[in-house]
Amino acid sequence: MSRAKYLTGDKEGIEEFLARFDTFLFDCDGVLWSGDHMFPGTKETLEMLRAKDKRLVFVTNNSTKSRADYKKKFDKMGIPSDVEEVFGSAYSAAIYVSRILKLPSPKNKVYVLGEAGIETELDSENVPHIGGTDPSLRRDITQADFDGLADGSLLDPDVGVVLSGLDFHVNYLKLAHAFTYLRKGAVFLATNTDSTLPMSHTLFLGAGAIGSPLVTAYGKDPVALGKPSQAMMDAIEGKFKLDRNRTCMVGDRLNTDIQFGIEGGLGGTLLVLTGVTQKEEIMGEDKVVVPSVYVDKLGDLLG
Numbered sequence: 001m002s003r004a005k006y007l008t009g010d011k012e013g014i015e016e017f018l019a020r021f022d023t024f025l026f027d028c029d030g031v032l033w034s035g036d037h038m039f040p041g042t043k044e045t046l047e048m049l050r051a052k053d054k055r056l057v058f059v060t061n062n063s064t065k066s067r068a069d070y071k072k073k074f075d076k077m078g079i080p081s082d083v084e085e086v087f088g089s090a091y092s093a094a095i096y097v098s099r100i101l102k103l104p105s106p107k108n109k110v111y112v113l114g115e116a117g118i119e120t121e122l123d124s125e126n127v128p129h130i131g132g133t134d135p136s137l138r139r140d141i142t143q144a145d146f147d148g149l150a151d152g153s154l155l156d157p158d159v160g161v162v163l164s165g166l167d168f169h170v171n172y173l174k175l176a177h178a179f180t181y182l183r184k185g186a187v188f189l190a191t192n193t194d195s196t197l198p199m200s201h202t203l204f205l206g207a208g209a210i211g212s213p214l215v216t217a218y219g220k221d222p223v224a225l226g227k228p229s230q231a232m233m234d235a236i237e238g239k240f241k242l243d244r245n246r247t248c249m250v251g252d253r254l255n256t257d258i259q260f261g262i263e264g265g266l267g268g269t270l271l272v273l274t275g276v277t278q279k280e281e282i283m284g285e286d287k288v289v290v291p292s293v294y295v296d297k298l299g300d301l302l303g
């Protein structure tokens with residue numbers, strides 16, 4: 001038995017739950033889709049919520065895509081959306097660096113371990129950056145690299161931050177650059193530290209797994225700016241003027257999405273079982289992170 005209420009098939013319970021909220025914060029991977037495969041009923045459920053005048057915000061930890069990239073994905077999936085409804089961990093990290101950390105220029109340059117989504121969002125906040133998708137880094141490390149990192153001749157003196165995210169092109173050379181900047185005093189940030197990535201209806205290495213070599217070598221954890229970080233929730237509240245009590249977080253992962261909603265004091269959290277979390281993880285009276293309600297898949301909200 002779970003403290004969370006099971007709503008699949010409970011038409012009345014669904015209607016009552018949805019009526020409690022004006023805004024739904026939607027996680028993406030594992031809730032709307034698995035990679036490019038949209039779950040059945042997703043499009044219709046989002047349309048139903050919009051027809052009820054609910055406001056939707058797409059809050060993803062996937063930092064490989066920018067807000068504009070997600071808008072293109074929504075368009076490709078046939079999901080009506082506005083780019084301003086997307087708030088990803090890459091954007092969350094970019095505004096943290098530019099508006100909260102605010103290192104004095106020129107020492108505010110970011111070394112990126114990640115994909116173009118991070119670079120695009122740093123550009124949107126006029127934050128200088130290196131690394132990332134630089135093709136010159138997609139090769140084996142050489143003795144000259146070791147020597148150049150050691151004597152500093154390969155280092156950019158303006159790098160003040162290392163930002164780690166999901167990187168499908170990670171290698172020893174990129175990690176060696178990031179590690180050396182950390183040892184030189186750079187601030188250690190992460191877009192998110194999800195251990196796994198839901199993809200093709202199974203799990204692969206997530207951003208947290210990609211950045212873990214740095215954590216092991218450097219001996220310190222990064223400050224993560226994605227879910228469950230409340231810096232992200234505060235930024236979302238500020239941008240969308242949330243009434244937290246009338247806001248619900250919809251997610252597939254207990255230690256990011258549901259924890260994000262609970263720690264953010266939202267009116268409710270809804271777990272779907274199409275992503276990372278399995279039903280057994282919310283069963284039993286001893287579980288710490290438990291959603292308000294759960295369904296097998298998002299489309300079950302259609303009743």
Ligand SMILES: O=C(O)[C@H](O)[C@H](O)COP(=O)(O)O
Pocket residue numbers: 027028029030059060061062063166192194195196197198205206207208
């Ligand atoms: O490893 C990652 O970055 C995450 O698994 C992934 O991107 C999660 O995306 P979300 O479920 O927050 O949309």
Ligand SMILES: [Mg+2]
Pocket residue numbers: 027028029030031251252253275
């Ligand atoms: Mg997810």
